[in-house]
Amino acid sequence: MIRLALRRSASKNSRVELARLLTAAFLGADSPQQNSGSNINVRCFRQIPHPPSDKSPLNHHPQPTYHLSSSLFMSMASEGEGSSSTPHRHTNRLAMERSPYLLQHAHNPVDWYPWGQDAFDKAKNEDKPIFLSVGYSTCHWCHVMERESFEDEEIGKILSDNFVCIKVDREERPDVDKVYMTFVQATCGGGGWPMSVWLTPDLRPFIGGTYFPPTDHARRPGLKTVLTRITEQWQNNRPTLESSGERILESLKEGTAVAANPGESPPAAPLVANRCFQQLAHSYEEEYGGFRDAPKFPTPVNLMFLMSYWSVNRTTSEGVEALQMALHTLRMMALGGIHDHVAQGFHRYSTDSSWHVPHFEKMLYDQAQLAVAYITASQVSGEQLFADVAKDILLCVSRDLSDKSGGFYSAEDADSVPASGGTEKREGAFCVWTASEVRELLPDVVEGATGAATQADIFMHHYGVKELGNVTLEQDPHGELQGQNVLIVRYSVELTAARFGISVEKANELLASARTKMAEVRNTRPRPHLDTKMLASWNGLMLSAYAGVGAVLGDKALLERAVQAGNFLKEHLWDAERQTILRSCYRGDEMEVQQISPPISGFLDDYAFIIRGLLDLYEANQQPEWLQWAEELQLRQDQLFWDDQGGGYFCSDPSDSTILLQLKVDQDGAEPSANSVSASNLLRLSHYAGRQEWLQRSQQLLAAFSDRLTKVPIALPEMVQALMAQHYTLKQIVICGQRDAPDTTSLLAAVNSLFLPHKVLMLTDGDADDFLCQRLPALSSMSQLGGVATAYVCQDFTCSLPVTDPQELRRLLLDGTTDVYSE
Numbered sequence: 001m002i003r004l005a006l007r008r009s010a011s012k013n014s015r016v017e018l019a020r021l022l023t024a025a026f027l028g029a030d031s032p033q034q035n036s037g038s039n040i041n042v043r044c045f046r047q048i049p050h051p052p053s054d055k056s057p058l059n060h061h062p063q064p065t066y067h068l069s070s071s072l073f074m075s076m077a078s079e080g081e082g083s084s085s086t087p088h089r090h091t092n093r094l095a096m097e098r099s100p101y102l103l104q105h106a107h108n109p110v111d112w113y114p115w116g117q118d119a120f121d122k123a124k125n126e127d128k129p130i131f132l133s134v135g136y137s138t139c140h141w142c143h144v145m146e147r148e149s150f151e152d153e154e155i156g157k158i159l160s161d162n163f164v165c166i167k168v169d170r171e172e173r174p175d176v177d178k179v180y181m182t183f184v185q186a187t188c189g190g191g192g193w194p195m196s197v198w199l200t201p202d203l204r205p206f207i208g209g210t211y212f213p214p215t216d217h218a219r220r221p222g223l224k225t226v227l228t229r230i231t232e233q234w235q236n237n238r239p240t241l242e243s244s245g246e247r248i249l250e251s252l253k254e255g256t257a258v259a260a261n262p263g264e265s266p267p268a269a270p271l272v273a274n275r276c277f278q279q280l281a282h283s284y285e286e287e288y289g290g291f292r293d294a295p296k297f298p299t300p301v302n303l304m305f306l307m308s309y310w311s312v313n314r315t316t317s318e319g320v321e322a323l324q325m326a327l328h329t330l331r332m333m334a335l336g337g338i339h340d341h342v343a344q345g346f347h348r349y350s351t352d353s354s355w356h357v358p359h360f361e362k363m364l365y366d367q368a369q370l371a372v373a374y375i376t377a378s379q380v381s382g383e384q385l386f387a388d389v390a391k392d393i394l395l396c397v398s399r400d401l402s403d404k405s406g407g408f409y410s411a412e413d414a415d416s417v418p419a420s421g422g423t424e425k426r427e428g429a430f431c432v433w434t435a436s437e438v439r440e441l442l443p444d445v446v447e448g449a450t451g452a453a454t455q456a457d458i459f460m461h462h463y464g465v466k467e468l469g470n471v472t473l474e475q476d477p478h479g480e481l482q483g484q485n486v487l488i489v490r491y492s493v494e495l496t497a498a499r500f501g502i503s504v505e506k507a508n509e510l511l512a513s514a515r516t517k518m519a520e521v522r523n524t525r526p527r528p529h530l531d532t533k534m535l536a537s538w539n540g541l542m543l544s545a546y547a548g549v550g551a552v553l554g555d556k557a558l559l560e561r562a563v564q565a566g567n568f569l570k571e572h573l574w575d576a577e578r579q580t581i582l583r584s585c586y587r588g589d590e591m592e593v594q595q596i597s598p599p600i601s602g603f604l605d606d607y608a609f610i611i612r613g614l615l616d617l618y619e620a621n622q623q624p625e626w627l628q629w630a631e632e633l634q635l636r637q638d639q640l641f642w643d644d645q646g647g648g649y650f651c652s653d654p655s656d657s658t659i660l661l662q663l664k665v666d667q668d669g670a671e672p673s674a675n676s677v678s679a680s681n682l683l684r685l686s687h688y689a690g691r692q693e694w695l696q697r698s699q700q701l702l703a704a705f706s707d708r709l710t711k712v713p714i715a716l717p718e719m720v721q722a723l724m725a726q727h728y729t730l731k732q733i734v735i736c737g738q739r740d741a742p743d744t745t746s747l748l749a750a751v752n753s754l755f756l757p758h759k760v761l762m763l764t765d766g767d768a769d770d771f772l773c774q775r776l777p778a779l780s781s782m783s784q785l786g787g788v789a790t791a792y793v794c795q796d797f798t799c800s801l802p803v804t805d806p807q808e809l810r811r812l813l814l815d816g817t818t819d820v821y822s823e
Contacts, residue, residue: 006611067684090156094167098586098596100531101169102138105146109156112167115176116123119660123164123201129161129234130199131227134170134177137531138361138413141211142194148214155214157222162231163198170195170533171410172584175603175606175652179661182427184208186252196610198230203660206245251659258664259646266702267710269727274722276713277309277322281713288336288354291328295359296350300369301668303329308375308757309734312728323380330377334389337486340431341463342518345396346370348414356488357475358526360414360428365671366396368541379755391547394558399540403534405593406568407585408542414527430528433518435460435467436442441521442514443624450501458500458507464490530585536573536606539565541671543613551620551752553747562617566626569610575599579636581606604651605674607637611681612636615688620750622739622763624771636679638697647704666708672718675701679722687730687760688774699726729795731759733813736782736802737766737789743804744789750806751791754813771795 088107095106097114105112113119123130133150149155159165170177170193176338185191197208207230215222221229233241280302283291290296306326313319333339336355338347347368348360375385375389401409415425425668441769442456449458464470464487471481491499493549497507543565550558572593573582581602588594615628617623641649641662650662651674665673682698685691702709702723705716713720733751737744744763753759762772764779773779784790787801791809793800 001455006444019084022779025667058786065277066738091561095698097272098533098594099137099169099172099584100137100529100533101135101142101168101171104137104143105150105167105650108150109153109206110148110150110165111160113167115173115762119164119166120201120203122494123657126164126607127201127208128162128164130201130231131159131165132168132176132180132195132197132199134168134180134197135167135193135419136170136411136456137529137533138411139193139365140414141192144528145194145211145428149212149385152214155223155227158227158231162227164201169533171531171533172600174605175656175659176666178651178663179207179659180205182661182663183248184210186255187248196234200242200245204245204249204660206241206248213227226778252661255648256259257659258648258708259643260648260700260706263581264703264706266699266710266723266726269723272709272713273309273312273720274318275710275723276305276347276717277318278304279712279714281325281719283322284325285353289325289332290350290353290355293352293353296355297670298333298346298366298370300366300373301623301672301718303373304369307373307380308721308724310380311757312724313775319714326373327377327381327383327386330374330386330389334374335489337488339799340396341401341489342431342489342515342522343396344392345400346393352475354488357471357481357486358428360431362396362401362412363670364397364401364408364410364538365541367393368538368545369671371545372548373398375552376755379552387446391555391558392554394546394549394561397545398561400530403532403568403587404591405572406536406564407572407588407593408539408565410531410533410535410538413531416528419525426480427478427764428481428484428486429506430522430525431722432481432486433465433470434469434483435465435485437521438465438485438518441517446506446510448502448506450499452588455510455514458496458502458510461499462489462493462496462507462511463487478618499548499712521714524671534572534593536569536581536583536602537609537671537674539569539573540606540609540613543569543610543775544616547613547616547620551748554749554752559621562620563623566614566617570629573602578630581610581633581760583634601653603653603674604649604678605671607633607641608649608674608677608681611637611685612677615681615684619761627688628771631685634685634694637678642697643704647700649678650703664704666705667715670719673716676716676718679719680725683722683730687732688762688772688775691764700720725758728758731756731813732794733759733761734779734782734792734794734799735763735767735789736784736792739763741789746806747789747791747804747809750810754810755763756813763779 045259054797089109090109092106092108092110092112094102094112094114097106102114110262117399119130122128123588131341180197180724181191181195184195184197187208188210192210194211195208196210196212197205199205212223212226213220214224216225232521246615280291284291285291285296288296291299291302303326306322310319310323310326313322324614333346333355338350338355338358340347340362345362348361348363348366349359351357352358371390374393376384378386378390395459397408398626400625403409414427416430417425418429431775438460439454439644442454442459444455446458459465463485465485469481469483470485470488472731493504493507495512497504500507500511515647543562546558546565549555552563569800572595575582582595583600583602583606586594599766610749611630611633614626614633637649640653641651648664651665652659652662654662664675667673668676679698679701682694682701686695686698702719705719709716709719709723735744735747735751737747748761748763762779764772764782766783767773768780782790784794785804788804790802790804792802793812800812805814
């Protein structure tokens, strides 16, 4: 985000000047290196490449000055939650926290503080600089730095004696993370986790970096050296440190500003959408899909844009190409090793271009967005594969990432202890297989199969299992997967069946039986660390997934799970007295839901993602209570985060004086930008609640991001979808009927079978006192024909003739879509 933002307001020379300011401050005025533009790495202390970030628009940001080597994407060795029978030599105040990441550091010989006033007061009272360390519980290099440095007695003493040390879970405090990551990215040319930043007692950054080895290596200073030099500079050159840090902060405030000019309108949607498509097509990798060679991320925001683009360009070559790009990518991911073929769900990213060997971490936000992408693909293509994958993702989440309260956990780590023994965790140990393990588990000869083939022979052929392992040295530079196999579908079921002379039905049966047996074996292996933190924003995304997939498939169990998620959010992450969303809650030792005191108030993404989830849940089960709560939350979001001057929403409460940059994230990355989601929420709510001011607010938001949308729409594909919805106007599909009646359900199913990105769906049962009729009095004039459920399709204050037949409604929606879009 920041690198393009800076380029909007600062020239290349001014950015180099930022680097020189920090270099001079750290090295001292008499340093012979201070005037050299080559000292950025010394200044910002970027020591090694970090695991890749998928948050930059592909091919539109300058590449970092370091090489992203695939060797760094393996050997993710995180520490789990297992208890130790030996007493701990050290215990610090992080032991009182609930964040799994903070608890992982509770026994370091470092005087850690959580982010808060106690730490700030100590820094001011003792006049010490702050060492801020930011990471998350499933972060590989965070654990490496902990083992090497934060568990080291000598380094712990240096840190505790000379600094006030603050540890932050970036998933708990995204506001803190965004501010200081902006600083690190601007001054270092790139960022990553762990993030290490040194601050003045008033929280202003003056030196930043990422991972540090404990001692000097080649030309790279180790953490001990860095700490010593910073301590010396703080004592001897403090005014320069403080003044240069202040100047950089002011430059960042200017460079990250997002605001509309007076009277500015949103840019033209067709032009922006066409440019976004062209930019995505330029970065598209044709053989395996996705948007660069390697590492390769799922990027569901890109895939959803492409399918939305197709929906308004169905008859053009560009529209056809957009749909092909999306479906091919989703299909290749489903076949690849990034997809867990034994226990469902998707791993974080692929280390190669063919989606074969992943980083094995599973994140909740990926599962949520991919479930929606796959069910959408099933709507537009009719392919059962996509619907099956969507349902399997939710099966994985229900089994592995669900709390009995109805909430969802954040992540499952990539590393675990191998089942063969030992104490050292290994990347993917929970998920991979040797050929001998497969043969031992599936020894039975298959009746009628060619060459007396066993079930193992058929399974190994289909999933590319090799006797010596199917992971190459290039994919496994640390040797952790030597002799192991990452399952990847190599042949269609039809080809596998033909190869062994059996029926397709028999092949499917054998493969499913094998997967079940392998899942049972896997469950006996040591499990990876589970981050049981429950975040409001990610739970909001998951609510959308269960509601959307449940509605399309007509699956009552999934819809019931969506309702449980909605109830969880209201019970555990909504403070009704303060009218405030809470950021997080936690699983306690007795499996109860716990909260910290004081709780962390929600941020913009918490409100935006929950509101979207509630709107999706309403459209899925037509219970008006969800619509009503969405309206209440939108009003509260407007009060807390709206920028009256420039338009758009700040990411965090602008009244919080400890957050030095008021940012508006202008990039849809691993998660969509909350402003992008809000633009769509406002538009949908304006139709549900009859509030024209929300339509205008959505337009003001889009105008604030006009420069970004016009020049680099690939950075905001989610927001481009909202811009398209503004342009093409939402259809209002009104079903008049009794909730849960068969005729009503049939009409709703007809709507849900189609991908209609520019619509709102509502149900009225004739009760003039219900929420919708109170907000939209015109609904009271709509009624059932002949006592049966009836549908009306309205757009631009004009409604179609009422229809009662589901197939006729389906034709109307498809034909109407074509007519409107062709205009």
